Amino acid sequence: MKKLLILIAISLLAIPFIRAEEKKLNILTTTPDLKSITEEIGGKYVNVTSICLGNQDPHFVEAKPSIIAYARKADLFIVIGLELEVGYEALIIEGSRNTKIKPGTDGYLDVSEGVLLLEVPTCKIDRSMGDVHPYGNPHYWLDPYNIRIIAQNISNRLQKIDSAHPAEYQTNYQTFVKKIDEAMFGVQALAKVDGDKLWEMELSGKLEEFIKEHQLQLDGWKRKVQSLRGMKIAIFHRSWSYFTNRFGLVVGGEVEPKPGIPPGPRHLKDLIKKIKLENVKVILMEPFYDRKSSDFVADKTSAKVVVSPISVGGEPAVKDYISFIDTLTNRLLEAITIK
Amino acid sequence: MKYIIILFILLLPLLALPADDDNQFSLIPQNISQTSAGRYFQSFNPDISLIVDTFYHRDSSREGIAHIFEEVSGFGHVCTSKNHHHGPDKGFNMNHMELYFSANADPYFKGWGIAAVEEEGAEMEEAVIQTTALPYGLQVKVGKFFSDIGRINPQHSHSWDFTDQPLIYRLTFGPHGLNDKGAQLSWLLPTNFYMFAGVETFQGNNEAMFNYIGDESGLPIKSGPRIFTSWLKFAPNIDNPNHALQFGLSYGRGLHQEEHDGNADGEMDHWLNGYTKFCGVDFVYKYDDLRAYGVGDINLQGEYFRREKDLTIKNHDLKPTLIGKHKQENQDGYYLQATYGFLERWRLGVRWEQIGLINKIDLPNGTSKSPDGSNRLSVMTDWTLTEFSRLRIQCARGNYELDGKDKKVTEFYIQLQISLGEHGAHKF
Numbered sequence: 001m002k003k004l005l006i007l008i009a010i011s012l013l014a015i016p017f018i019r020a021e022e023k024k025l026n027i028l029t030t031t032p033d034l035k036s037i038t039e040e041i042g043g044k045y046v047n048v049t050s051i052c053l054g055n056q057d058p059h060f061v062e063a064k065p066s067i068i069a070y071a072r073k074a075d076l077f078i079v080i081g082l083e084l085e086v087g088y089e090a091l092i093i094e095g096s097r098n099t100k101i102k103p104g105t106d107g108y109l110d111v112s113e114g115v116l117l118l119e120v121p122t123c124k125i126d127r128s129m130g131d132v133h134p135y136g137n138p139h140y141w142l143d144p145y146n147i148r149i150i151a152q153n154i155s156n157r158l159q160k161i162d163s164a165h166p167a168e169y170q171t172n173y174q175t176f177v178k179k180i181d182e183a184m185f186g187v188q189a190l191a192k193v194d195g196d197k198l199w200e201m202e203l204s205g206k207l208e209e210f211i212k213e214h215q216l217q218l219d220g221w222k223r224k225v226q227s228l229r230g231m232k233i234a235i236f237h238r239s240w241s242y243f244t245n246r247f248g249l250v251v252g253g254e255v256e257p258k259p260g261i262p263p264g265p266r267h268l269k270d271l272i273k274k275i276k277l278e279n280v281k282v283i284l285m286e287p288f289y290d291r292k293s294s295d296f297v298a299d300k301t302s303a304k305v306v307v308s309p310i311s312v313g314g315e316p317a318v319k320d321y322i323s324f325i326d327t328l329t330n331r332l333l334e335a336i337t338i339k
Numbered sequence: 340m341k342y343i344i345i346l347f348i349l350l351l352p353l354l355a356l357p358a359d360d361d362n363q364f365s366l367i368p369q370n371i372s373q374t375s376a377g378r379y380f381q382s383f384n385p386d387i388s389l390i391v392d393t394f395y396h397r398d399s400s401r402e403g404i405a406h407i408f409e410e411v412s413g414f415g416h417v418c419t420s421k422n423h424h425h426g427p428d429k430g431f432n433m434n435h436m437e438l439y440f441s442a443n444a445d446p447y448f449k450g451w452g453i454a455a456v457e458e459e460g461a462e463m464e465e466a467v468i469q470t471t472a473l474p475y476g477l478q479v480k481v482g483k484f485f486s487d488i489g490r491i492n493p494q495h496s497h498s499w500d501f502t503d504q505p506l507i508y509r510l511t512f513g514p515h516g517l518n519d520k521g522a523q524l525s526w527l528l529p530t531n532f533y534m535f536a537g538v539e540t541f542q543g544n545n546e547a548m549f550n551y552i553g554d555e556s557g558l559p560i561k562s563g564p565r566i567f568t569s570w571l572k573f574a575p576n577i578d579n580p581n582h583a584l585q586f587g588l589s590y591g592r593g594l595h596q597e598e599h600d601g602n603a604d605g606e607m608d609h610w611l612n613g614y615t616k617f618c619g620v621d622f623v624y625k626y627d628d629l630r631a632y633g634v635g636d637i638n639l640q641g642e643y644f645r646r647e648k649d650l651t652i653k654n655h656d657l658k659p660t661l662i663g664k665h666k667q668e669n670q671d672g673y674y675l676q677a678t679y680g681f682l683e684r685w686r687l688g689v690r691w692e693q694i695g696l697i698n699k700i701d702l703p704n705g706t707s708k709s710p711d712g713s714n715r716l717s718v719m720t721d722w723t724l725t726e727f728s729r730l731r732i733q734c735a736r737g738n739y740e741l742d743g744k745d746k747k748v749t750e751f752y753i754q755l756q757i758s759l760g761e762h763g764a765h766k767f
Contacts, residue, residue: 053580053629055629056580056629057631062625062767064583065573065583065585066574068527068767069527069533072529090763090764091766091767094449096527130725262632289631
């Protein structure tokens with residue numbers, strides 16, 4: 001008994017030393033996209049773990065004991081918000097007993113603040129409509145514009161909670177945003193015009209005029225997907241709304257009859273009709289859903305099934321946000337060029 | 340049998356549920372809006388939810404499975420006082436309607452209340468005040484609540500993988516499990532892997548295992564708390580995202596009193612006082628195939644409990660010579676269950692249970708007996724249409740040892756449950 005007490009006393013004494021050694025911020029994110037961005041901005045000052053993997057459905061993740069153990073020592077918990085994580089967020093925060101990461105504190109960051117939102121319900125919703133999200137579609141990270149805002153939210157918060165390295169975070173943030181802007185509009189355009197200005201034009205729909213007026217050379221995703229503009233596609237789940245909205249694709253059908261509800265035969269029959277009628281070329285789907293329904297529809301129509309990750313890490317080659325959007329756009333382009 | 344067929348026919352239209360594919364979702368406009376700080380609907384109302392859980396039950400015994408349970412050798416005949424009837428009845432049954440309220444009270448406390456509403460009235464299933472701001476991973480919970488011992492005990496019945504309780508729970512802790520007024524201190528240890536420990540103390544009102552009669556026929560008066568329990572749960576870190584594993588250990592000890600009607604004349608004639616001890620181990624393993632709607636997912640779960648009763652005869656109207664003599668009982672039991680997602684939203688489950696592997700009763704007259712054990716095999720299939728509704732069919736075949744007689748009973752359940760409102764997610 002005495003020995004045990006001494007042992008406990010020694011281990012208690014050791015706690016402050018263990019803490020002193022660890023200078024890095026421990027950060028827990030819900031999705032791998034948030035992890036990737038946080039690592040780019042936090043650099044060597046952060047340790048980041050993501051709850052959800054790139055090939056997992058971010059709606060349904062279990063609050064595993066190992067995640068709770070990690071959350072106990074987290075300095076910051078970053079979430080997508082808009083009830084995407086409603087099934088596990090509270091279990092992790094409460095289960096970890098970590099008062100630092102409670103909502104409302106500096107250790108909790110909902111990066112949806114200020115993002116451009118789609119599909120915000122304007123009528124009364126209830127669960128007979130499937131998995132509808134009362135604050136809007138939560139898959140907003142598929143719009144590169146929102147990635148800039150997410151990065152800004154993360155950078156601001158890191159600067160606030162770690163006052164030792166604000167300049168580094170700011171620099172990393174600017175580098176990251178520049179990378180995204182270059183990937184979006186091309187290096188040459190960015191060399192002549194500020195990224196913010198280009199986005200302002202993009203959001204107001206005046207980008208083309210602006211490009212002509214200033215004799216810029218548009219490159220990047222914006223040019224790459226020009227051939228896809230106006231193309232009709234069918235989607236499995238509404239994970240793609242932000243992507244189609246940004247790049248001008250038109251959703252002409254959904255494999256799910258309602259969000260979160262797998263299709264039945266009647267719906268697939270209607271979908272086949274719709275795809276034929278609207279000349280839909282591609283059925284775009286997430287990697288975690290069963291291909292069976294999409295393949296069935298593709299078989300009966302001329303549409304092709306395209307499977308793409310919806311997150312960083314969804315496939316081994318998809319290591320960051322830029323390679324993620326590259327992969328997604330490449331898959332779509334391949335599908336329409338290869339007959 | 341013909342009624343079951345009729346019931347099946349009545350429920351048959353349920354299978355057509357997915358055929359309803361009206362695209363109501365298009366009611367929701369695809370508009371664009373910039374978010375602002377105030378976009379969350381703000382209110383101080385608690386989360387409110389309601390679980391409606393109904394099932395149809397049949398079994399092959401004449402008297403009903405609930406009566407069989409009361410006769411199982413070594414586990415039955417525990418206490419005849421305040422004995423209110425517990426099902427299932429043959430035919431339609433309602434599991435209690437669970438009405439749940441939960442909210443943070445202030446920066447320091449969170450509270451929740453669960454009313455178990457039954458046809459005859461409501462019971463307080465849980466009423467809890469829990470700290471939210473203690474340092475070092477500590478938490479204190481007081482009120483009335485389910486003990487965190489074991490795996491199934493803290494879970495509410497609607498989140499179980501089978502319709503009914505495992506035998507070892509039903510026949511040791513009773514139909515409500517270990518649920519009592521008391522206090523709990525728990526600690527999430529600062530280890531790199533998950534390690535969670537707790538101690539609890541309860542008033543001591545559990546009909547089956549920690550019964551208190553009090554001031555009667557030589558029984559001592561003992562104020563609460565009369566039960567002490569402790570538990571430890573730990574989970575190794577597994578890097579592979581497909582797997583998760585957790586183990587648990589539980590221990591408890593508490594005062595136990597019994598009164599019996601030895602000559603069955605309707606009057607109690609001997610009274611015993613002493614204590615019950617139990618210890619248990621449990622594990623759960625989950626395989627997540629990372630596919631939508633639970634396809635390919637596997638859950639394995641098992642629990643083993645052993646309990647010891649050590650009682651002294653305090654008064655005996657028929658055989659006064661036995662006063663002061665001991666009665667000791669030693670029993671155990673386990674269940675092992677597995678579920679597998681064989682189709683989108685469909686699971687198949689098997690549960691094997693045994694009780695009384697150890698079943699030793701040392702009687703006050705110096706003799707002892709070791710009745711045989713009992714066992715049961717259950718098979719279920721359930722269809723989780725969404726997170727908020729589930730349909731389940733379950734069949735079971737049990738061999739029960741009833742005072743030297745072997746009784747075989749087949750059970751059958753059809754269960755339908757829905758969950759309304761804001762109901763917190765279920766723990767791992």
